[in-house]
Amino acid sequence: MKNVSLTLYAFHLRQTLTDAPDRVADDAALLWDNLTNLGHFPGLTTLKSQLICYTNTEYTPQNEPGQKTYWLTHAQKDIDLGAISTADGFKITANLQPFRLNDTYAIDLTLTPDSPHLDITLPQLQHFRPQSLLPNTIQASLGQTLWLYAEVDAQTDCATLAEQCATALLANTPLNPSFQNQDSLFGSHLFHYLATQPSQPDNPAQQCHILISLNTNHSPTVELLGKGYDELLQLLCCHHKLRYIYHQSRQRYPDARHLYSQLEQQIQTLPNLTTDKQTRLDALKNLLNQIPHTALDYARCLRDLRAHHTAMETNLTNFDTKQQKLAQFGDIPQFWGKFLKESHVWKQQIQTDINYLSPGQDLFGQMLETVRGIVDLDQAERDTF
Missing domain, CATH: 1.20.120 (Four Helix Bundle (Hemerythrin (Met), subunit A))
Known part of the structure; x- marks a missing residue:
């Protein structure tokens, strides 16, 4: 698998139905706290200092500007979180895009190898530390989607590989991927899996939606995903909200x-x-x-x-x-x-x-x-x- 990327999309309520317009939910800052506590990447230690909703390390949501949809970084752009080394000699880099979508905090945390042309094997997916990106750690109140993208040979059995990838992402956890759907998106095969906590199978906050995109014919999937990024982020947010x-x-x-x-x-x-x-x-x-x-x-x-x-x-x-x-x-x-x-x-x-x-x-x-x-x-x- 080449040009591999693993992206966590997580959505957390900033404000609930019963909160006054100038108030936020009691656990509104939980998403930022949990990201900071991951600690894998160097940039996470200074994450809060780059967010509009913090003064130093104190959560101050009143600092957020009036518009309801915007970047949450002072620089109005993504955050380079740095890289971590792996035992196989390559590095994993991390990039974070934090947003506010009306009453919801949204993040796009994307992990990629430092060389896009590196051939990543199934066991090497563990270098991305996917266990740290699951609901019990992130605790996003609305839910989350874990999206793996990879380019593979045309003759690849994509259904089998997608199931293997989903299983690998949940390795060493009590979760098991359940196949939901198979289709295509922008020229790539798209597989949808769902993993739920046995004790709370119907709780959206405890569900992990896994999407596996496998590109077998050099389709411009990544380019098209970039063009439709805002729509895709909003669609995923609506999906979890519903x-x-x-x-x-x-x-x-x-x-x-x-x-x-x-x-x-x-x-x-x-x-x-x-x-x-x-x-x-x-x-x-x-x-x-x-x-x-x-x-x-x-x-x-x-x-x-x-x-x-x-x-x-x-x-x-x-x-x-x-x-x-x-x-x-x-x-x-x-x-x-x-x-x-x-x-x-x-x-x-x-x-x-x-x-x-x-x-x-x-x-x-x-x-x-x-x-x-x-x-x-x-x-x-x-x-x-």
Whole structure:
């Protein structure tokens, strides 16, 4: 394999739904901390001093300018992180491109041999230290993609080689690559693998998406990827956001269902309250104290689901737009279109959840008014005596 490059694309939320416009997420700086802690390359020790969002080593996101998409380096360009030596006599160089994409921090960390024409074998992929680029180390909240590019002979069995590469990248880890798709991008074969943590298989932050690009016919893949770089970075960001948003919605829906169940139980208790008005009044007052808190939690669940639906719509539109722009440069994988269709189904599911849960919000209000009316009546009768 020649002209080999290994790129980590990682996406981390800078700001969440509930953060004020001038605030950031509690773990917004985690991506930069984890990169610095890698320590493999000399430039990582001074990384923070080159980022706009730091004053010396103190995270100061308020230093970031007003525009929502831009370079995060003072020099407005990539960072040369230097090189590390290998036992086989060549060096691995590292280059970092840090960005802010609206509410998200994004990085492109690309590792290459110091000689592009060097023939890299499967065992030599370990010199790139891919284990340090996996989710348990990087901890990007939205997820990540590890992309290996290589030029190989025309007669190469690319499917077999791609699987071997994916396995090599995950060697000495508990992760196993699962084949997802095969297609082409800008003239090169493209293979998609997914590796998940057994304990959290559905958590996007713990998933590692692996893309293997194998160029067998000297296609201008690298040149075209450069021309469409902005669109590709945004497309990958949307891809991870869509998975993240749907995963978040799957957590909020059962929360709302649990609260709805509590309301149903409270409604069923009303007819069974004791006829002793003294005891009943105390029970109703206790219920009156509980309902507003439950109703507020329920309203927050619905608010989050509606926000997730809106975010899905936005990212679906952006993903489709970036996909169409990339198609202007050359062939793109069909599985991007399949993912877009799947994401539309996710959006419809969220809307179904909202439709199902929305009547419960009115029911909370009606329950509150009913209990309050009974309390007022019983209290008035007690005060009369």
